[in-house]
Amino acid sequence: MSCFSFTALPIKGLCRVQREHIGDSRGFLSRLFCVDELRAAGWEHPVAQINHTYTARRGTVRGMHFQHPPHAEMKLVSCVRGEVWDVAIDLRAGSPTFLHWYAEHLSEENGSALLIPEGCAHGFQSLTDDAELIYCHSMAYAPQAEGGLNPLDGRLGVSWPLEVVEMSARDSAHPMLDSQFKGLTL
Numbered sequence: 001m002s003c004f005s006f007t008a009l010p011i012k013g014l015c016r017v018q019r020e021h022i023g024d025s026r027g028f029l030s031r032l033f034c035v036d037e038l039r040a041a042g043w044e045h046p047v048a049q050i051n052h053t054y055t056a057r058r059g060t061v062r063g064m065h066f067q068h069p070p071h072a073e074m075k076l077v078s079c080v081r082g083e084v085w086d087v088a089i090d091l092r093a094g095s096p097t098f099l100h101w102y103a104e105h106l107s108e109e110n111g112s113a114l115l116i117p118e119g120c121a122h123g124f125q126s127l128t129d130d131a132e133l134i135y136c137h138s139m140a141y142a143p144q145a146e147g148g149l150n151p152l153d154g155r156l157g158v159s160w161p162l163e164v165v166e167m168s169a170r171d172s173a174h175p176m177l178d179s180q181f182k183g184l185t186l
């Protein structure tokens with residue numbers, strides 16, 4: 001029995017993953033990850049790390065994060081509490097969708113997840129207080145390879161649905177892109 005259904009999105013490798021709820025009178029079970037099933041969506045690696053974030057305030061933005069090669073990673077992002085507006089940006093040099101962004105509503109209710117390919121930055125805005133995300137990563141955290149784009153960068157043009165009420169100092173300090181930025185070569 002398949003626990004996921006996949007919808008390809010306008011950025012190559014980006015995929016909406018619908019996590020099926022197996023319900024009964026007690027409630028439900030849903031799967032967060034399955035290497036056999038997710039292979040069909042391009043996930044070839046074992047899960048290297050699973051992270052959990054809690055975001056207290058509606059309107060908070062985290063992102064836009066990525067890891068430089070050779071630590072470029074895939075992420076499978078699921079919202080297990082509240083709702084977020086989840087954004088991926090294509091940073092792959094030469095990609096026909098270079099610097100294009102795409103967003104999905106992920107929520108506890110809709111059971112959707114976003115599979116983000118290597119070479120894309122990820123960020124989100126919480127649409128509710130007390131939003132919680134679970135991230136499956138295909139590569140371990142490599143602080144020396146961390147990269148970030150400014151979520152408010154006009155060159156990216158991400159139209160956040162709510163007023164941005166909070167960002168980390170580090171995210172606020174990400175430089176704005178200039179014309180020299182040619183993207184990541186994977």
Ligand SMILES: Cc1cn([C@H]2C[C@H](O)[C@@H](COP(=O)(O)OP(=O)(O)O[C@H]3O[C@H](C)C(=O)[C@H](O)[C@H]3O)O2)c(=O)[nH]c1=O
Nearest residue numbers: 049051053062063064065066122123124135141168170
């Ligand atoms: C990713 C990571 C971070 N950290 C440390 C580094 C910082 O001292 C602290 C918070 O990290 P950061 O501000 O990067 O966390 P977020 O801004 O919440 O980033 C998260 O949300 C955005 C949208 C993402 O896409 C990231 O993958 C995800 O980690 O945890 C660790 O110790 N291990 C880790 O695996």
